[in-house]
Amino acid sequence: MIEFDSIKYIAQSEKTRKSSLYKEDSLLVNLFKHIVSRDFDTQNRIEFLETYSKKIFPRTITINNKENYLLWDTHFWSYFEKFVSILLGLQKNINKEPLKNCFYHNIYKFLSYVMEVDDPIKSFALAKFSQKFSITNFEEEAYTKRELKDFRNINFYSKLFVFCHERTHLYYKFKPPLKRKQDIQTLRKLIIQYIFLLENVEEFSFSFRNNTEKQKYFSYLGYLYDLKDMDLIEEVLCDFFAYRESILYWKQILPNQDVEDTLMALQTSGRMCSTIQGFLKYIMFDWKYPYDNSNYSIEKYKENLNLLHSDGTIRNEIVSNLFAVDCFNRLGVSGICKDYLSGPYIDDVNYLICDCIFANSKTEIDSIMDDIAKMKFSKKQMLDEKDLITGWNDT
Numbered sequence: 440m441i442e443f444d445s446i447k448y449i450a451q452s453e454k455t456r457k458s459s460l461y462k463e464d465s466l467l468v469n470l471f472k473h474i475v476s477r478d479f480d481t482q483n484r485i486e487f488l489e490t491y492s493k494k495i496f497p498r499t500i501t502i503n504n505k506e507n508y509l510l511w512d513t514h515f516w517s518y519f520e521k522f523v524s525i526l527l528g529l530q531k532n533i534n535k536e537p538l539k540n541c542f543y544h545n546i547y548k549f550l551s552y553v554m555e556v557d558d559p560i561k562s563f564a565l566a567k568f569s570q571k572f573s574i575t576n577f578e579e580e581a582y583t584k585r586e587l588k589d590f591r592n593i594n595f596y597s598k599l600f601v602f603c604h605e606r607t608h609l610y611y612k613f614k615p616p617l618k619r620k621q622d623i624q625t626l627r628k629l630i631i632q633y634i635f636l637l638e639n640v641e642e643f644s645f646s647f648r649n650n651t652e653k654q655k656y657f658s659y660l661g662y663l664y665d666l667k668d669m670d671l672i673e674e675v676l677c678d679f680f681a682y683r684e685s686i687l688y689w690k691q692i693l694p695n696q697d698v699e700d701t702l703m704a705l706q707t708s709g710r711m712c713s714t715i716q717g718f719l720k721y722i723m724f725d726w727k728y729p730y731d732n733s734n735y736s737i738e739k740y741k742e743n744l745n746l747l748h749s750d751g752t753i754r755n756e757i758v759s760n761l762f763a764v765d766c767f768n769r770l771g772v773s774g775i776c777k778d779y780l781s782g783p784y785i786d787d788v789n790y791l792i793c794d795c796i797f798a799n800s801k802t803e804i805d806s807i808m809d810d811i812a813k814m815k816f817s818k819k820q821m822l823d824e825k826d827l828i829t830g831w832n833d834t
């Protein structure tokens with residue numbers, strides 16, 4: 440994601456991790472450490488490393504060609520959990536204002552971190568602007584016990600899914616190419632089978648909103664089958680095997696849970712996970728265009744967003760359904776989650792992104808920047824002030 444000096448990054452985030460309020464679930468940490476301790480030979484060891492920084496999405500790195508780290512940025516996961524609870528809340532028939540306030544507060548804080556290297560004054564201004572949106576604790580009164588359980592499950596499954604995804608990347612890096620070739624063949628066979636099931640079997644078919652959507656879906660399946668983009672294929676393989684592995688671990692953790700429920704929960708979490716990562720990336724990269732170009736219209740942006748989103752959505756949808764086909768073959772579970780392509784989260788996320796990017800915040804943020812300019816702060820002072828506001832402590 441953002442390039443950085445790996446050794447320095449690890450040393451620094453180790454310090455911040457110690458002062459962080461967010462602690463990862465110890466059951467997960469122990470499970471992850473246990474899994475990676477068995478991976479690879481002594482030359483290609485992986486270490487699972489919890490970090491706390493504002494710089495990255497989950498990723499793996501290799502230092503000096505021999506030390507491999509699966510970096511687990513708990514700062515990212517604390518954001519993730521907030522967004523899961525916001526998205527679940529938006530589906531409910533409750534007062535949505537506190538949820539939206541919490542969303543904007545966190546998004547402007549997130550943008551403040553994104554901008555701190557290139558534009559410290561804007562970073563400071565965004566941090567100040569984030570305070571305009573109050574955060575109230577909406578969780579307790581808004582969620583039933585059942586929903587809180589869903590919330591915890593989504594977080595748990597998502598983390599398992601992301602961990603297995605990142606680990607599969609390392610797997611391909613170090614295992615002989617034959618393994619990858621075999622996995623590609625598995626994927627292609629499943630694509631053929633999925634097309635058949637989609638067209639002939641009720642449990643697997645779903646109604647597209649229109650013909651264009653249907654054509655796009657099928658052409659994307661063809662695009663994957665023809666291996667047109669090998670980087671994309673690796674991502675798809677990592678997602679697919681992450682699903683396959685997650686269900687195995689989940690069966691070990693909860694042996695009595697119905698396998699169909701597990702499949703549905705995994706599909707929902709995998710999709711939620713991709714949706715949240717996707718929208719953070721859109722916000723991160725797209726925010727500056729409409730901000731800097733007053734003639735960049737919301738209609739134009741929506742057009743692009745729909746295009747991008749439908750690509751991302753189709754990929755998530757297809758991979759999670761290929762996994763359902765795989766479960767059908769191996770475990771005899773039939774059926775897929777059908778509510779995603781036209782699903783509520785996507786609409787909510789699209790709405791929130793547009794609203795956030797075109798919220799007429801430019802005038803206000805510009806005026807905060809004018810005030811900051813008058814203070815004649817040094818770059819360091821601005822960033823320190825910003826850290827105080829956002830509650831970030833990396834000293």
Ligand SMILES: [Zn+2]
Pocket residue numbers: 604608674677
């Ligand atoms: Zn990946």
